[in-house]
Amino acid sequence: MQRLNGSQLADLEIAIKLLRTGEIVAVPSETVYGLAADALNEESVRRIFIAKGRPFFDPLIVHVANWETVLRLSTPGAVAHRLAETFWPGPLTLVVPKKKIVPGIVTAGKPTVAIRMPAHPVFRSLINDSGLALAAPSANPFGCTSPTSADHVIDGLGDAISWVVDGGACVHGIESTIVKVEDRDITLLRPGPIPASAIAEATGQPVRFPNQTSSRTTTQPEAPGDLPHHYAPRKPLCVLPPEILGSLNQPATARVFFFAPAQLAGNDLVLSPDREPATAARALYACLHSLDRDGRIQRIAIAEPPASEDWDAIRDRLSRAAH
Ligand code: TXA
Numbered sequence: 001m002q003r004l005n006g007s008q009l010a011d012l013e014i015a016i017k018l019l020r021t022g023e024i025v026a027v028p029s030e031t032v033y034g035l036a037a038d039a040l041n042e043e044s045v046r047r048i049f050i051a052k053g054r055p056f057f058d059p060l061i062v063h064v065a066n067w068e069t070v071l072r073l074s075t076p077g078a079v080a081h082r083l084a085e086t087f088w089p090g091p092l093t094l095v096v097p098k099k100k101i102v103p104g105i106v107t108a109g110k111p112t113v114a115i116r117m118p119a120h121p122v123f124r125s126l127i128n129d130s131g132l133a134l135a136a137p138s139a140n141p142f143g144c145t146s147p148t149s150a151d152h153v154i155d156g157l158g159d160a161i162s163w164v165v166d167g168g169a170c171v172h173g174i175e176s177t178i179v180k181v182e183d184r185d186i187t188l189l190r191p192g193p194i195p196a197s198a199i200a201e202a203t204g205q206p207v208r209f210p211n212q213t214s215s216r217t218t219t220q221p222e223a224p225g226d227l228p229h230h231y232a233p234r235k236p237l238c239v240l241p242p243e244i245l246g247s248l249n250q251p252a253t254a255r256v257f258f259f260a261p262a263q264l265a266g267n268d269l270v271l272s273p274d275r276e277p278a279t280a281a282r283a284l285y286a287c288l289h290s291l292d293r294d295g296r297i298q299r300i301a302i303a304e305p306p307a308s309e310d311w312d313a314i315r316d317r318l319s320r321a322a323h
């Protein structure tokens, strides 16, 4: 895989040319790295699925640079527009009714399309200057931990793709919040950096939560990528109450805490010394990737995050990463 430098104009031009000629290119975003292709080019989109080993029933997010493109691809209502005005560019994905122009392979045959306007300056200029809407799932093999740096992309997808644009470490480090918006009805499909309460506040509408047990046990949940056993590192991972983790003493096991325990041991890691969930989210996947590469470690034991709303996204990812 070749690395392009996102802060070099000449390299960005190469990436734009590649995307315009139907290539797939891994790109940085403020959430996690994405594996991008022209959303309206079915053959290119197919290559994304193949490179990731992703099942074709799992639809992709389309990334845009302006509201005009949203209107070209979909028929969002007033509530979706309000959310876009409030949170875009940024880590919120809107699932809205699609128009015919969006190929069925992008939406896995669904009548809706997921759309996001990313905030990362490199991603934005790739979309703007290519003039393309870019379909992009996270740039990892299907089911594995999402990449938050170009090194993670190279580590995970190796020779499956040819290009990655390096835009540094991702600021949020966790995937976008996804909501489905049907007229005035808002349903949270995946928790993320933007909390449900902020979405309710911005729209004056309640946010519905789909029944979690059913969405985690069926093979075709509402957000089909959100299957159990997703986001997983290669090594076994378990989630334990912090006090139990604090007394765990097993060889070759890394203990990962969110907040510093009374006593730290050699392999211990602390993800948010400042107790902020955003700090923990930024560090979480990088920590899992580095433990995966660490030859001394065979198992990962991680503390249960607090039960409050601002930790929802982290709790969600950990519950699926455990195996
Ligand atoms: O932050 C993010 O969202 C990153 C960056 C690259 O934008 N992308 C990302 O994509 O996490 P991916 O493919 O790993 O996750 C997208 C999720 C999947 O669970 C998929 O099932 C769901 O979005 N999704 C996509 N289109 C959908 C649709 N029409 N209806 C319901 N769920 C949809």
Ligand code: MG
Pocket: 137, 138, 146, 225
């Ligand atoms: Mg993903």
